[in-house]
Amino acid sequence: MRxxxxxxxxxxxxxxxxxxxxTEAEVACPYCGETVTLELDAGSGEAQEYxxxxxxxxxxxxxxxxxxxxxxxDVTLExx
Numbered sequence: 001m002r003x004x005x006x007x008x009x010x011x012x013x014x015x016x017x018x019x020x021x022x023t024e025a026e027v028a029c030p031y032c033g034e035t036v037t038l039e040l041d042a043g044s045g046e047a048q049e050y051x052x053x054x055x056x057x058x059x060x061x062x063x064x065x066x067x068x069x070x071x072x073x074d075v076t077l078e079x080x
Contacts, residue, residue, distance in 0.1 A: 025037070032059070047066050050062075051080050062078045064077075
């Protein structure tokens with residue numbers, strides 16, 4: 001008789017391991033209002049904060065990125 005064993009990989013029910021993480025987001029500069037595509041670094045963690053300059057007006061943004069369980073990113077900008 002063969003014993004059946006559970007899969008040794010314990011998956012988190014709140015996070016889909018197969019989800020594709022979003023790698024781009026369209027954002028509007030809080031200074032000049034221009035809409036630009038922001039490249040996201042999905043490998044830098046579920047919650048990220050960093051400073052990046054606007055490619056149009058060159059003013060600095062404080063960027064906040066939060067990934068949800070489906071891999072979608074919530075990206076917000078504020079003046080830095």
